[in-house]
Amino acid sequence: MPVDYSKWDALELSDDSDIEVHPNVDKRSFIRAKQNQIHQHRFERRREIDTLKYERLINDGLLERINALLDALSSHQEEAKSKDPDQLVLQSMLESAADPAKDEPPKPPEGVYTHQKEPQPTYSKMMASLIDQVKKEVDEKKSPDRFKDYIDGVRGHLTKVQNLQQELLTKLAQLEKEEGSRITSDQLHDGVNYSSVNKPKPKEPAAPKTTKDPELLNPKAGLASNQRSVPTRSDSQVSSGAEADVEDDNLIEQHDLDDDSNLELTPTAKGFSQIKIGDFQASLQYIGKNYDEIMNQKTHDSLLGEAFSAQMKGKATYAKQCVHQALLVQYCQQLGKDGVGVFFKRVTTKGHKAHKLFVDDVNDTYARIQARTAELKRQEQEVEEKGGVEQIQLHAVEPGTEIHINVPQPNSTDPVEIEARKIFDTFPPGLQRALETGSLDKINDVLGKMAVDEAEQVVEKLGEGGMLSLQEGVIDATNEEGQQRLREIEEEERQKKATGEPVQPGFTEPVAAVEQSSAYDID
Structure with a gap:
């Protein structure tokens, strides 16, 4: 069929190569x-x-x-x-x-x-x-x-x-x-302008989570929020005072809830986690069908969270599968725009060192999760054996006395205060802020979030630095000697009140009790 070029007859082009002019006239x-x-x-x-x-x-x-x-x-x-x-x-x-x-x-x-x-x-x-x-x-x-x-x-x-x-x-x-x-050119316009965007499949709404709120017999001695369980509290005991840097438990609760919802596996990611270790062909096909839902940071974090939960439940094989798939997503993202093709080409090439590096990384990551979950299980078992969560609290026992907080100044020239400031600087930031407020309740809140051993060391350092104004008057009520001393002091006060004997004028040594309390959860 001949081509009809007549529609271009009216086109006014600037191509004048066929123009012939006089030799004395400049053609341009x-x-x-x-x-x-x-x-x-x-x-x-x-x-x-x-x-x-x-x-x-x-x-x-x-x-x-x-x-x-x-x-x-x-x-x-x-x-x-x-x-x-x-x-x-x-x-x-x-x-x-x-x-x-x-x-x-x-x-x-x-x-x-x-x-x-x-x-x-x-x-x-x-x-x-x-x-x-x-x-x-x-x-x-x-x-x-x-x-x-x-x-x-x-x-x-x-x-x-x-x-x-x-x-x-x-x-x-x-x-x-x-x-x-x-x-x-002024008459030219778009005849047809078509663009296509491949939208991701709509995500299925996650099923609402149902949480069971434990009831505490002693909420002040327990956690600051009744939505945090004993195992969560036991996790914080392994920290070196980092938890003492948190001042608002409501923020902790909201953060924990957000983490749980964000790390929940989507149905697509759940299917990806079921692929066996080393089955790269199946993983590649699954990514090809669900690229947008798999190749993102949220899926990587969710898979690692699923691995941790599975290991805590004793599902070691499934936990390692999740680690394998999470690192697979991470490697593909780090390799750039064509990371999926580059990664699978390298790990499936026989003798390529990329396969060994990837497998070693999977084993190392799983080993860290395995060690961490074992430590958490051990701590939970210790808490269950002790029957609750132990806390260190400061209280004034002598009637009419108060515990005064003395924070050493940072620019002091007094050698004693300089040494006390050095001790103060070793405390976690949250404890430092609590001490600067001078509020005993806030200090007890921070001590309650620490492990017992760590809190005892903090109380000793407070006494050494003179920050409690009661160097010799701190009674540890966690042992028999301290409890006996508290009973004697209380008995003396009762006798004075019964006989109407006036309080001896002069200096009264402030006395503080370091109490150890437990919180029990009832489902």
């Missing part, structure tokens, strides 16, 4: 002049088209007013036999006058009528000028039927304007045809 200058001439003609043609359209718009408004004037004049033909024709014409002009708000003609487009210094006259002025011309014509005729001559004169001007409109329309059609006969 001639072509440039020719191009400028074409552009100038095109500009003038478009300007003339805009001018004709504007003139037709003005004439349309004028025709509307002339027709209204003719209707008004025709309605007074009977009255013209007995009244002054000039007065009837003036009355007809007033009756046919349009809305004053529409008396101004539309503004000319940019570049049209730029030579005209005076503004375009209003329609009322145009009509007044038309009546003046008709009146001159009527005066020259000196006809006995003067009113009829007025009507004929107005109709004559109506015909002239209509003929002018027809001429403008003919010329405008000719110019627009000439303008459309050539294809220029």
